[in-house]
Amino acid sequence: AQTVTQSQPEMSVQEAETVTLSCTYDTSESDYYLFWYKQPPSRQMILVIRQEAYKQQNATENRFSVNFQKAAKSFSLKISDSQLGDAAMYFCAYRSTPGAGSYQLTFGKGTKLSVIP
Amino acid sequence: DTGVSQDPRHKITKRGQNVTFRCDPISEHNRLYWYRQTLGQGPEFLTYFQNEAQLEKSRLLSDRFSAERPKGSFSTLEIQRTEQGDSAMYLCASSLKGPNTEAFFGQGTRLTVV
Numbered sequence: 001a002q003t004v005t006q007s008q009p010e011m012s013v014q015e016a017e018t019v020t021l022s023c024t025y026d027t028s029e030s031d032y033y034l035f036w037y038k039q040p041p042s043r044q045m046i047l048v049i050r051q052e053a054y055k056q057q058n059a060t061e062n063r064f065s066v067n068f069q070k071a072a073k074s075f076s077l078k079i080s081d082s083q084l085g086d087a088a089m090y091f092c093a094y095r096s097t098p099g100a101g102s103y104q105l106t107f108g109k110g111t112k113l114s115v116i117p
Numbered sequence: 118d119t120g121v122s123q124d125p126r127h128k129i130t131k132r133g134q135n136v137t138f139r140c141d142p143i144s145e146h147n148r149l150y151w152y153r154q155t156l157g158q159g160p161e162f163l164t165y166f167q168n169e170a171q172l173e174k175s176r177l178l179s180d181r182f183s184a185e186r187p188k189g190s191f192s193t194l195e196i197q198r199t200e201q202g203d204s205a206m207y208l209c210a211s212s213l214k215g216p217n218t219e220a221f222f223g224q225g226t227r228l229t230v231v
């Protein structure tokens with residue numbers, strides 16, 4: 001079974017600065033998908049960014065980028081130019097490819113990000 | 118259609134009572150998922166439907182839990198004989214069919230068992 005570990009329960013960042021959230025995972029599969037989800041206080045989860053394991057290029061979405069290290073099974077999220085609206089719980093998640101027969105997301109415990117004005 | 122809708126948003130029930138939650142997915146989405154999230158934890162997978170077929174169930178889904186999606190549209194999650202340990206946020210998500218499609222989440226139903 002796959003596991004996802006987020007070792008930072010809480011992080012804080014000054015507005016306009018850069019912060020990196022860590023995520024490691026364990027799997028025996030060679031192909032899979034990785035995601036970062038944001039859960040603001042209203043509790044609706046929103047997809048921030050996704051990475052397909054077979055793609056070596058790190059995914060980027062505006063101010064959000066990932067550092068995907070497949071051999072190390074590491075998938076960190078970098079938020080640049082942090083904004084007050086970035087304050088939320090951030091969850092790292094893993095999903096197998098369809099050929100593995102499962103569509104479930106396996107989540108880490110989350111990192112609570114605070115943005116200091 | 119503005120997204121995944123869940124009803125009710127909050128439910129307080131006495132231990133031993135049955136409760137039912139409803140999820141309305143995004144209309145063209147044929148995949149629907151239920152997750153449970155307890156305080157301080159990430160969501161945990163419960164079950165998954167493709168159209169009306171329930172294709173995957175977690176071991177977390179005990180015999181007291183049942184989920185249906187009768188016409189491949191909305192889904193219900195019923196918990197019978199609720200226990201205090203069932204207190205959690207129950208999240209529904211939906212997605213299109215495809216290898217790399219995004220799951221869209223609802224705002225959840227918060228269940229408190231007293």
